[in-house]
Each structure stands twice: as structure tokens, then as C-alpha cells.
Amino acid sequence: MLGLMQDWPLLVHKLIDHAALNHGSREIVTRSVEGPIVRATYGQIAARARRVAAALDRFGVRPGERVATLAWNTAQHLESWYGIAGLGAVYHTLNPRLFPEQIAWIANHAEDKVLFFDLSFAGIVEQIAPQVPSIKLFVALTDRAHLPEAKIPDLVAYEDFIAAVDDGFTWRTFDENTACGLCYTSGTTGHPKGVLYSHRSNVLHAFIAGQADALGARGADAILPVVPMFHANAWALAFLAPMIGAKLVMPGPKLDGPSIYELLESEAVTMTAAVPTVWLALLQYLETTGKTLSHLKRVVIGGSAAPRAMIETFETKYGVEVAHAWGMTEMSPIGTVGTLKAGMEKLPYQRQLDYKVKQGRPPFGVEMKIVDDEDRELPRDGKAFGRLKVRGPSVAKGYFRGEGAEAFDADGWFDTGDVATLDPEGFMTITDRAKDVIKSGGEWISSIEIENLAVGHPAVAEAAVIGVAHPKWDERPLLVVVLKPGKSASRDEILEYLTGKIAKWWLPDDVAFVEDIPHTATGKIQKITLRKMFTDYRLPTIA
Numbered sequence: 001m002l003g004l005m006q007d008w009p010l011l012v013h014k015l016i017d018h019a020a021l022n023h024g025s026r027e028i029v030t031r032s033v034e035g036p037i038v039r040a041t042y043g044q045i046a047a048r049a050r051r052v053a054a055a056l057d058r059f060g061v062r063p064g065e066r067v068a069t070l071a072w073n074t075a076q077h078l079e080s081w082y083g084i085a086g087l088g089a090v091y092h093t094l095n096p097r098l099f100p101e102q103i104a105w106i107a108n109h110a111e112d113k114v115l116f117f118d119l120s121f122a123g124i125v126e127q128i129a130p131q132v133p134s135i136k137l138f139v140a141l142t143d144r145a146h147l148p149e150a151k152i153p154d155l156v157a158y159e160d161f162i163a164a165v166d167d168g169f170t171w172r173t174f175d176e177n178t179a180c181g182l183c184y185t186s187g188t189t190g191h192p193k194g195v196l197y198s199h200r201s202n203v204l205h206a207f208i209a210g211q212a213d214a215l216g217a218r219g220a221d222a223i224l225p226v227v228p229m230f231h232a233n234a235w236a237l238a239f240l241a242p243m244i245g246a247k248l249v250m251p252g253p254k255l256d257g258p259s260i261y262e263l264l265e266s267e268a269v270t271m272t273a274a275v276p277t278v279w280l281a282l283l284q285y286l287e288t289t290g291k292t293l294s295h296l297k298r299v300v301i302g303g304s305a306a307p308r309a310m311i312e313t314f315e316t317k318y319g320v321e322v323a324h325a326w327g328m329t330e331m332s333p334i335g336t337v338g339t340l341k342a343g344m345e346k347l348p349y350q351r352q353l354d355y356k357v358k359q360g361r362p363p364f365g366v367e368m369k370i371v372d373d374e375d376r377e378l379p380r381d382g383k384a385f386g387r388l389k390v391r392g393p394s395v396a397k398g399y400f401r402g403e404g405a406e407a408f409d410a411d412g413w414f415d416t417g418d419v420a421t422l423d424p425e426g427f428m429t430i431t432d433r434a435k436d437v438i439k440s441g442g443e444w445i446s447s448i449e450i451e452n453l454a455v456g457h458p459a460v461a462e463a464a465v466i467g468v469a470h471p472k473w474d475e476r477p478l479l480v481v482v483l484k485p486g487k488s489a490s491r492d493e494i495l496e497y498l499t500g501k502i503a504k505w506w507l508p509d510d511v512a513f514v515e516d517i518p519h520t521a522t523g524k525i526q527k528i529t530l531r532k533m534f535t536d537y538r539l540p541t542i543a
């Protein structure tokens, strides 16, 4: 017997309608690409989103076709998403930090029909336009006065494009499983792979991520997503904020410490989210200027492991609670968030930190297990580590155009490519990405754990650990370090600092000092490049 409840399809554009009706005057503040701070409301954004849909419809974009965006976090980018989705087309976020050839490859793979882009990327667009024949229209996210000089064919200013229609467009209705968004993972091995979100998965993911013990945002919050919309849906915030009526503060192109600080203060931001490198810059800015954070209550750190020292500094020095989160593009992206459980707040602070540095626990809607090489489930004892597999309504069940099928098994589990432990409380700890794990004498060494400890040294700004060939042990860890400006530390001082904090055989064989550690387009340490830089490195421990 079926239940007798309404079949109300979970469609993304219902979120912006809800926000317009119930939080119509709530602000979306943007540091615009042109420079000034601009203010809009959910009411205005919803109306402009309908214009985007009408203009694309008039241009000839049909349901299911891809409309790409190459843009920062701005109100225009947000309303474009809702307009594209409400038409039944698919927003496709391109990551501007990739090389133009990679962007062109992805746009061709997706067969994008229209491209919306920010002025900052006019140069990239000029370069890729001749290489992507499927794109029939280039929409510069600006007004006519600011149209770029670049040689871009079929170019129109966004404000003209949406002014040519009215805001009376009626949203399309369709099955909630209809494709809604497309985002490629950076594909550290092989070509990038497309993750195709549905309306249903995006709405459910906003519910999942919005749980009080997950991101825990409320309508009264002013949220600053530093994490870009092109990095896995800005970690649910582009859907969650309208769902709950939170104010959004969009940082546009300026993601450096001083610019973020200025917005945190001037817009009374209470919650923010980004990868550790962003917070490294902000904390360094606070340290050198002696400034404090007046409004910020909660910071979500994910994308790479949040070092213990970073969590501790935010919490004890600046009074900002840290939620350490883990996820991936394939998971929409939130997988776990490290909020403490009942009773844990009574633990001594260093014990609380032991939990906070873990990657967190899954909210309802995310299932996880760890398995060995034969796919046998391993115990949740906080010690056994194996490949992490996940399942849920906002987890991918395949990649766009059927690629990478080996990551999905017959029971619907997706292999994350991460190696992790699960503890009896449900907290998960990533020990490595499967391909970055260091294999020494048949045992595994976790590069992440050593990196986290190394950045606790007062002179170390950033640290990366890679495996370097060793005739006896197969691989041994090499610690690569960037020192803080004006600080110094020797190899022996750093190794001394690590001694006693990790198993003896995990101690790196050497420390290499570099000016800069290379990062991927989503802010992760680029281990492949780093390993190439050190392929011929001869460890002092080789006799």
C-alpha cells in the first residue's frame, strides 16, 4: 500500500522561490568583479533568475543542455544557476584555476552551449572560444559599459541579455531526478570526470548539510562562502542559504587574507567556509596585524585536512568554533562534519581537539564503510584502515558519459579513493588518498598525519610529505616544508619536534625546504608535481 502524501518534486528553483517569498528582503552582498560592493535581495535575485531562464529559452537552450559558468562567487553567478536550473537546463561550473587547454577539454566533453563568464576570465575565454565549437553564445557577467575588449565571438553583456526579457517566466516542472548541475573533478589521474547532480540530490544535500550537527547554519547567520561555487557547489551553501534565509556575502575575485577579513568585519559575517590555505592566509594576516574577529562564530574547514594548530588557534585565540568537514565533488560534496557529540564538550580541550582534527562523522543521508583490498568490511575500531566507500541520495552513481565505472560497485557503494579509519563514535579519519599513501617495508605511512603535526612547529607555514624511493624500504617519507616569513628552523630541529609524536618508523628520512608548495585547482597539495620535483632526490638514509 502506498502512502497518501503529496508528490512534491524536489526542484532546486523552489529554494529561490521560498527565499523570495519568506526572506524577500534578506541580502546577498557581493564584492563585484568591477570593484564596488553591490547589494541585492532574495526577492531581486529570484526575479532576475527568471529573466535568465527566459533569455536562455529565447536563445534556444533546451532542457538538458549545458550552460557553463566561469565565474567567482557573486549574486549574478547565483541567479544564473537558479535560472539555468529552472529552465530544466544544466549549470556547468568550470574551474578557472585549470589551464585553458583543460578548461577547453572539459567544455568540449560537456558540450556546453552557452558560457557565462566573469571579466577576470575574458583572457581565458578568448583563448578557448575557437576550441569549443559547441558554445554558441558568450555572456559576460557585466553591463555593456564594462564589456571586455577581448576578441570573443557572439558576445553579449549579461545585463543586456536579461533586460531583453521580462521576469514573468514560469519555472518548468519536471521529474526531480532531472539533471541540474555538472561539475568535473580535477582528475589527478586520467582525464577529469563529470559529476552530474540532479535537482533531487541538490535539494536533499542541502537538507543533509543543513542539519544542526552538520553545517548548522541558521537564518540569522550571515554566511561568507569563500569556497568557490565552482568547487563542488560551494559546499551546499548556494542552496542552503536560500533554504533557510541566511544572508550571503559573496567575495567575488578577492580571496586574500586582508580582503576576506574586511568582509568578515564589514558585513558582520557569522559563518564562513574554505580550504585550509585560505585560513592560513587569514590567520597570518591576523597574527601580523594584531586584529581580531568581532562577529565570526563558526568556520568550516575542508577540502584538505585542517591542521590541529589551525583549529586550536581559531578556537582559543579568536573564539571561533571550527567544524572540520570532509567531502568530495562526487558527494555534492559534504560527507562528514566534525561536530562534537553529547558529553564530549566536557572533555579536557586537548581531548576535544583529538576529535576535532578527525574528518568528522556522517550526517543522516551519508553511509560509510571501510574495506580491505578484497572488499571485506573492516572493523570500526579507530585503528583498522582501509578504502573508504560511501552511499547516499547525494552521492554519484556514475560519472557523466559512463566513465570511471570501476569506482562504483554492484551494491551502489562509491569508492572514494581515500584511505580512512572509522571509530566507534562514528568519527572518520582520513589517513591518505590511496595514491598518496607511503609504502614503507610493506606497511603504510599516513602522509596527512605527519603534515598536520609538522605545521604545528612555530616556524612552519606549510608542509607536505611524499614517498621517495628507497632501496631497502621501497619508499620512505620526505617532509617538504615552507617556512613562515622571517622564521627559521633546521632539518634537525623539525625532526626533533616530530620525535615522540609519531611512531619512530614514520619519522621522515629528511626535510627539504622550498619557497612554495604547488596546489591543485581546488587548493590541495599537488603531490604528483611534488613527487616529480623530488624524483631524483637521494635520501641521506641511503647507504
Ligand code: ADP
Binding pocket: 184, 185, 186, 187, 232, 301, 302, 303, 304, 305, 306, 324, 325, 326, 327, 328, 329, 330, 333, 359, 416, 417, 418, 430, 432, 433, 520, 522, 524
Ligand atoms: P578534486 O578531487 O577535484 O580536487 P574534491 O573536492 O572532490 O576535488 O576532492 C575530494 C578529496 O579531497 C577527498 O577525496 C579527500 O581526499 C580530500 N579531502 C577533502 N576534505 C578533506 C579533509 N577534511 N581532510 C583530508 N582530505 C580531504
